[in-house]
Amino acid sequence: MTPRQRNTGLIATAVATVIFITPFLYIFFMAMKTKKEAALFLFSWPSEWHFWANLTEVIQARNYMLLLAYFNSTVITVGAVTMLIIFGAMVGYVLQRRQSGWNRVIYGLVLAGLIVPPAVVPTIWVLQGLGLFKTIHGMVLIQVAYGLAFSVLLYRSFIGTIPRDLDEAARIDGATPWQIFFRVILPLLKPVTVTLIVVQSIAIFNDFTNPLYYLPGKDNVTVQLTLFNFQTQFQSQFNLLFMNILLVTIPPLLVFIFFNRQIVAGMTAGGVKG
Amino acid sequence: MASRQKSPYPYWFVLPAAVVFVTLFLVPTFASFWFSMTRWDLFEAHFIGWDNYHQFFKEPFLVQGLVNTLIYAVLTSASKSVLGLLLAVLLTSGILWQGFLRSVVFFPVLVSTIGIGITFQALMHPTKGVINIALAYVGIDGPSWLSDPGLALYSVAFIDLWKGVGLATLIYIAGLAAIAPDYYEAARIDGATRVQQFWRVTVPLVRPATVTVITLSLIGGLRSFDIIWATTRGGPGFSSDVLASVIYKQYQAGFYGLATAGNVILFMLIAIIILPLTWWFNRREVDL
Numbered sequence: 001m002t003p004r005q006r007n008t009g010l011i012a013t014a015v016a017t018v019i020f021i022t023p024f025l026y027i028f029f030m031a032m033k034t035k036k037e038a039a040l041f042l043f044s045w046p047s048e049w050h051f052w053a054n055l056t057e058v059i060q061a062r063n064y065m066l067l068l069a070y071f072n073s074t075v076i077t078v079g080a081v082t083m084l085i086i087f088g089a090m091v092g093y094v095l096q097r098r099q100s101g102w103n104r105v106i107y108g109l110v111l112a113g114l115i116v117p118p119a120v121v122p123t124i125w126v127l128q129g130l131g132l133f134k135t136i137h138g139m140v141l142i143q144v145a146y147g148l149a150f151s152v153l154l155y156r157s158f159i160g161t162i163p164r165d166l167d168e169a170a171r172i173d174g175a176t177p178w179q180i181f182f183r184v185i186l187p188l189l190k191p192v193t194v195t196l197i198v199v200q201s202i203a204i205f206n207d208f209t210n211p212l213y214y215l216p217g218k219d220n221v222t223v224q225l226t227l228f229n230f231q232t233q234f235q236s237q238f239n240l241l242f243m244n245i246l247l248v249t250i251p252p253l254l255v256f257i258f259f260n261r262q263i264v265a266g267m268t269a270g271g272v273k274g
Numbered sequence: 275m276a277s278r279q280k281s282p283y284p285y286w287f288v289l290p291a292a293v294v295f296v297t298l299f300l301v302p303t304f305a306s307f308w309f310s311m312t313r314w315d316l317f318e319a320h321f322i323g324w325d326n327y328h329q330f331f332k333e334p335f336l337v338q339g340l341v342n343t344l345i346y347a348v349l350t351s352a353s354k355s356v357l358g359l360l361l362a363v364l365l366t367s368g369i370l371w372q373g374f375l376r377s378v379v380f381f382p383v384l385v386s387t388i389g390i391g392i393t394f395q396a397l398m399h400p401t402k403g404v405i406n407i408a409l410a411y412v413g414i415d416g417p418s419w420l421s422d423p424g425l426a427l428y429s430v431a432f433i434d435l436w437k438g439v440g441l442a443t444l445i446y447i448a449g450l451a452a453i454a455p456d457y458y459e460a461a462r463i464d465g466a467t468r469v470q471q472f473w474r475v476t477v478p479l480v481r482p483a484t485v486t487v488i489t490l491s492l493i494g495g496l497r498s499f500d501i502i503w504a505t506t507r508g509g510p511g512f513s514s515d516v517l518a519s520v521i522y523k524q525y526q527a528g529f530y531g532l533a534t535a536g537n538v539i540l541f542m543l544i545a546i547i548i549l550p551l552t553w554w555f556n557r558r559e560v561d562l
Contacts, residue, residue, distance in 0.1 A: 001370065005367065006370045008367070009369035010370060012364060012369060012371075012375055013374075013375060019436070020378045022404075024381075026393065026404065027393055040402065041403060041404070042404070083290075086290075087290050087291035087294070088291065090287040090290070091291045093287065094284075094285065094287045094288055095288075097282075097283040106288070109295070109300070113295065113299060114493075115493060115544060115548060116303060116544070117537065117541055117544065118299065118302065118303075119302045119303050119305070119306035119534065119537045119538075119541075120521065120525065120533070121309065121525055121530045121533050121534045122302035122303075123298060123302040124316070125309075125316055126298065126301055126302050126305070130297070144298075145294050145295050145299045146299070148291055148295055171282050177280075177283065181287070202384050206385075206387065208386075208503075209518075212522075213522075224387075224388050227386065227389060228388050228503075231388075231392055242393075245386070245389040248388075248389050252385055253381075255384070256377075260377070264444060267383075267441060268445055268447075
């Protein structure tokens with residue numbers, strides 16, 4: 001490392017700290033302060049640390065709404081991601097292995113799924129017709145519908161790297177298509193599967209717009225909606241509001257620390273021509 | 275003797291995904307064209323022709339939403355691609371703590387948009403906010419970032435840039451890694467300066483990444499809703515309203531037909547911008 005590289009690194013770190021880390025430190029400090037001190041909005045070391053007091057108060061607010069929100073968000077995320085993995089891999093598999101006129105159609109639909117903004121009110125109308133409006137499973141299916149295109153795209157390109165000989169061998173051994181897929185192919189897709197689980201979980205957990213439209217109502221609150229509602233409720237209690245933000249920021253931070261490599265793979269996958 | 279064997283890749287594998295996608299994505303999308311021409315309360319729809327569209331292009335605040343959407347999308351997309359490339363070059367040049375810096379720049383991408391929005395509301399507070407207090411130290415009288423009608427949209431675009439530039443950087447880093455070092459070596463032997471290398475080697479060869487960054491951030495920018503809703507809710511007045519927030523407001527007010535017309539307009543706008551752009555990008559690639 002040349003002195004120039006070292007100095008540039010030091011300057012870059014200083015600038016990045018001010019621009020990118022300060023807001024997170026600010027969240028952390030605000031979350032620890034007393035109500036009075038937080039209202040000053042200052043970027044300062046808390047004079048008294050009110051971690052437990054703030055934490056318990058946020059959790060107990062509105063009859064433990066935050067816990068319910070975490071529960072709902074977890075159910076939606078786990079349910080939707082499971083379906084996105086299995087359904088997406090099945091489509092990617094057939095799309096890659098079987099060349100036919102239908103492929104162009106499916107491909108066009110996948111691209112449409114990535115680009116076209118969902119028509120919200122007609123979607124509510126369909127959900128109502130099916131009895132799925134304002135229900136958790138309705139929300140799960142919405143997330144599946146909106147996330148499928150990305151899953152299919154990622155799986156399709158990865159399945160291209162798995163030799164067809166494997167399917168052939170399994171078929172000659174008498175395996176059914178179902179067995180070939182679930183016993184032979186799906187286990188081999190693990191690297192993409194992990195990437196997709198991480199990336200889609202973060203996207204669904206952080207989603208605000210879709211629950212806002214399709215999952216209104218007190219019993220169905222999700223984490224992001226709770227945060228948004230607390231914004232008005234905690235107008236004079238910024239310490240609690242920021243404690244809430246802190247709690248919402250911790251899951252992605254943990255995922256980032258443990259799955260950094262997979263996230264990078266997933267985020268750049270659609271990107272550089274593959 | 276061998277009867278025609280069934281394919282080991284049966285089409286019914288596509289079925290579960292297709293059912294969900296068709297019912298909850300395709301059907302509403304096609305239905306939106308019809309409902310956008312109706313006065314609609316979710317139960318009964320009365321056909322009123324192009325009235326909703328007329329209203330959309332007549333009401334000044336709805337038109338402003340359309341203009342704001344374009345400004346916002348172009349601004350965030352352009353700034354993300356320029357800054358993303360510069361950051362990527364910096365973060366692949368072997369500087370001290372490079373890996374850590376990459377993480378720091380990227381992390382905001384993963385954080386809740388609502389949380390970021392609320393945080394910046396506090397940081398951008400006109401009198402008590404950290405940003406204006408810091409500016410006051412160097413003798414600058416900071417503006418009301420989010421409550422000045424002339425500035426609100428740009429402030430939100432800045433927050434979007436802050437949160438999203440890490441993704442652009444990441445895509446550019448992957449793009450830079452795909453450029454063979456030979457090009458730089460040849461350029462050096464020919465006596466090209468660092469600046470010349472950047473313009474003559476890096477910029478042309480990182481093109482696939484540029485295409486991705488611009489396309490992704492344009493689509494994201496045109497559809498952008500949550501960051502605006504968390505910070506200004508389209509205000510003050512309608513000064514930072516974009517199509518997505520207009521759609522939500524019309525929906526809240528019970529104008530379902532009008533909201534759906536807004537949706538169709540957003541769809542058209544994205545198609546009109548993205549399709550020719552993709553075509554143009556692909557054509558240029560053949561020329562190279």
